[in-house]
Amino acid sequence: MGFHPEWSDISSWIDRSERVFVKKLSRNDTSWADDARNGHQNGFFIPRPVAESDFFPELKNTNPDKPHIFDVEYLTFWPASGEVRTSRIKYFSMRNPGNKEKAKPRYEWQHTGMPKEQFQGLSPASLLLVGKFKREVAGTAYWFVVVDSVSEEAEILETAFELDADFHFDLFDPALLGGPASATDQLIAELAEAIKDGALEQFIRRQALPSPETLAAMAQAAWLEENGSNDMSPFSVAQPGDAVMRISRDIEYAIYKQAEIRFRAAQVAKILLHGGGDPVANLVRGFSELDSIFLSAAQTRKSRAGLSFERHVERLFRDGRIRYEAQAVFGGRRPDFILPDVKELNEKGDAVIVSLKTTLRERWKQLALEKPLGAIFLATVDDRVSGEAIEEMGRNSISLVVPESLRNPRESVYAGCENVMTFKQFFDDEVKSKRPSLIVAL
Template sequence: MVSTPWLGIHEWITKSSRLLIKKLSRNDCSWADDRLNGHQNGVYIPREIREAGFFPTLRNENPKKPHIYISKIKTFWPATGEIKESCLRHFSNKGTEMHFTVVPKDEFAGLTPASLLVGGLLQEPIGDSKYWFMTIDSASEEAELLETQFDLGVEFHCALFEPKEVFKIQIDETEELINELNEAIRTGILERFVALLSRMPTPEYFALEAQRRFLCLNGLELLDPYAITCPGDALMTISRDIEYALYKRAERRYRAAEVIRIINNRGSDLVTSVVLGYPELDATFLSASQQRKSRAGRSFEQHIARLFRDGCISFQEQAVMGGRRPDFVLPNLITLKSNKRTFNEALILSAKTTLRERWKQLVMEKFNCALFFATVDDRVSDEAISDMNKQGIQLVVPESLKNSKEACYAGKSNVISFREFFDSEISTKRGCLRSMLLI
């Protein structure tokens, strides 16, 4: 794996007339970690991209093998400075995908699941190369920035973009705020305007508003997991798409007002204001990063709690157990601690948008009940899933991620979908968790 800072990535994007972004499947990059693999491998490109004019037209060069279409292109890889004579191959007798090969192995080695391939058609060629490519690890901040910049939602897999159009849309979205700030400065009411934006809405507000918008869009009254075909996908859409869009807009307004306030109060000229205000500006941007991460986790728990309430499932949130505080105890702490209950009369569910090493906190104490970890993270490695299985932890993931080619969940015995969790683990195995509230 070779990394590139965001400013470097952004620079290459601006040099491109068209941009390709693809979420890498496990087959797209696992070959780079296989030391026994002696064959040249690469990335599979879907038919819609192959036929969209981003890559050159493929031709048959061997009449004896009419099913093989091929084209060679020189590609530049900024992270390593390599120029490769890459090859595009389409085996028409094997499917619609095209194989993009002769690529730097180091770029694809050690990548976290659901990492990204980014490449552009250069406005000005570098030597004989009209294309540049790089990989971006999904666990990096650069991946988060790219997803934000191009508004890559939960259902994103692969697409072409025109950078100028994307940046133009973003300019249009912020023009209102720029005009409002300029008008406030011109009319001398900046302090009053900044005061109006001086507080970010609470996580509870974002969670409730995101839920309301999802229900409205889908013609629903309740976030009932038994009335929604794919409750995990709904949860992922609410938390990673709808709520994040709400948060980005509010954050942009709040942070812009904060920066204007700091600069406006620190000096009579711009240079003096920035220099004197730097410590406060630095603290503001650090706070922004930390608040963004903590918001996502807390809201995710609120969405799951809403699923439990609307599905008439008995639960207790953030129950204190000594020095521990599980996200959810079902049905409640009293039942969990009872010596008279059976194994299936209680369970513990922890919830995190991103997993990392947090699952290890669950196994520090034995609870005599099933342990579940709910997440919308598609970057969990094979090794982590295996380690959780050894510790008796089951992962609960959105339905679309359960068999996704880009994640490592398919075929894992300790990974279930939210649909399976509500149907099998609660209704079938632990019907008492619902009957308590349904009676």
């Protein structure tokens, strides 16, 4: 199993828990494991709202000489390695307690006593799961699992817990996972009624996934209404990158999931209830079809994310009256956008190339290999990019464009990187200030 369990293992521990704490790990939460100079910390920080809840064991002052420090020792279980650890939570309620003039509240909860190797070499924005058992296991009431942000398990976890684009931490009740009960109950009732009335085929035919264009339009309309806006011009929207990230990763995905469960449930029902036969027999005989359905579902989700990002960025160009050409082919290449167009790129070599990647991994290297003529900007909503990758992009003259809220969070490594800018900076500086001719005058 290694130090990072598969989702089937993680899911089994979630099912045995009364509550689960999920935290996106900051650099301070993991740097101690990779750098011996940070050995004084040896753990992660517990956010104040979680620390002040009743999730973790109660802390007490065990040293009367230091009344500002509260702590507790307790046993923790780490399924990835199968070990039980003696962990400790320490709360520092005051800074400079011995100096009346400088003393002030601190509100810091530090969790230590954890296996160092499970926190080593993690990608930025990895996740920590802590479950509180319904019943003790191996004499412990809590289990801990670390999930690397670039793993498949992280993607499944984000879907299962419906983690928003701006997620940092929260407590969850496992019994409430799996989507709104009302929508699920309504679908169950509709399917049951269709089966009872002999109208399953008609029900199935009515289910369909919206086209990418329809999904994008619905999500953009919802965002505009939510924000009381008339358009998505990047020059009037305060944080255009955050807007695109929220529309794509939260609003549109929520709309898509509602349609997906109806569509896929109808497909599965058709196989299991085929010919009015035994569902178990139909399950076995139709396994290959079911496997294809779920494989198609996973592939459709991934392709939807890329198409979604592209359409929402294009809306920024369109509403900002920015001259662009989408998916133009030149020299065997096809970048997402060229500002203003291929003709100017070929004739003057002074155009702007904007490539989009929802997740980067190693795919950005293709841009470096192609060496196109214009300035290269790579836009992403990925907060898991390593510092080494950003430096390598800089050496290849690639500027990274990220949502505003990702520029300086503790979980990412974008802060301080010269070749990283926000969407707002890209539109204001690289387009409006440096290349005003790209904007069509009214």
